Amino acid sequence: MLRAKDFIRMFAVAVLVMGMSVAPISGVYADDDEDEGDDEGQQVVVSNALWKTECGACHAAYPPRMLPAESWHAVMSGLDKHFGSNAGLDAASAKEITAFLEENASTKGREASGKPLLRITETREFKSEHDEVAARDWKNPKVKSPANCGACHTQAESGDFSEHNVKIPR
Ligand code: HEC
Numbered sequence: 001m002l003r004a005k006d007f008i009r010m011f012a013v014a015v016l017v018m019g020m021s022v023a024p025i026s027g028v029y030a031d032d033d034e035d036e037g038d039d040e041g042q043q044v045v046v047s048n049a050l051w052k053t054e055c056g057a058c059h060a061a062y063p064p065r066m067l068p069a070e071s072w073h074a075v076m077s078g079l080d081k082h083f084g085s086n087a088g089l090d091a092a093s094a095k096e097i098t099a100f101l102e103e104n105a106s107t108k109g110r111e112a113s114g115k116p117l118l119r120i121t122e123t124r125e126f127k128s129e130h131d132e133v134a135a136r137d138w139k140n141p142k143v144k145s146p147a148n149c150g151a152c153h154t155q156a157e158s159g160d161f162s163e164h165n166v167k168i169p170r
């Protein structure tokens with residue numbers, strides 16, 4: 001037989017569990033307090049002139065919120081051997097860009113592997129945002145690489161990854 005006290009305790013636990021499951025899921029790439037509205041792709045767009053020119057020269061200047069600080073640190077520490085290219089910078093520029101990226105980085109913890117990921121496209125967030133993209137679309141020569149955000153995100157250059165501005169090339 002359950003006593004009233006036990007019943008109340010069970011009820012309280014059930015309410016707690018339910019409350020947790022309906023709690024809003026926080027921003028995918030950003031701090032909760034930077035999360036304006038429920039559209040993950042359209043968040044406060046931070047910028048830095050040096051970052052935009054240097055890191056936007058070969059691909060979209062990937063927004064700092066898309067990787068945690070330790071990942072940016074690792075990327076910035078190996079620019080002379082950067083995914084098969086040399087993206088080396090003078091020390092002062094590297095320092096300024098590293099600070100900008102780290103300050104505005106995602107505050108989500110590391111991935112399970114323990115080692116910082118160097119690629120946004122390997123993060124759990126990226127995979128879940130893109131789980132509906134078909135294999136043939138990734139393989140489309142107009143896309144070339146998942147890192148080529150601008151192939152589908154028409155406003156990637158301005159840091160806008162909103163679902164409203166996605167157009168998969170066909
Ligand atoms: C000389 C050209 C060049 C410059 C300059 C450059 N990158 Fe890259 N970057 C690349 C190439 C090439 C790749 C690999 C792209 C691919 O896999 O399709 C890459 C990939 C990346 C990726 C991984 C993308 C992913 O999720 O797969 C990150 C993060 C990155 N770059 C950050 C930076 C940052 C930060 C800077 C500025 C300090 C920078 N890049 C400047 C050429 C460059």
Ligand code: HEC
Pocket residue numbers: 039040041042066120121129130132133137138143145146147148149150151152153161162163164166168
């Ligand atoms: C092959 C096309 C394609 C490429 C390349 C691509 N994306 Fe996407 N992306 C999509 C699609 C499709 C969605 C889902 C849109 C929707 O929910 O309707 C999406 C969703 C997103 C979202 C969530 C948007 C929202 O409003 O919820 C983000 C953030 C995002 N992508 C970032 C990136 C970044 C960063 C890159 C490059 C490193 C990238 N994407 C490369 C097709 C692409």
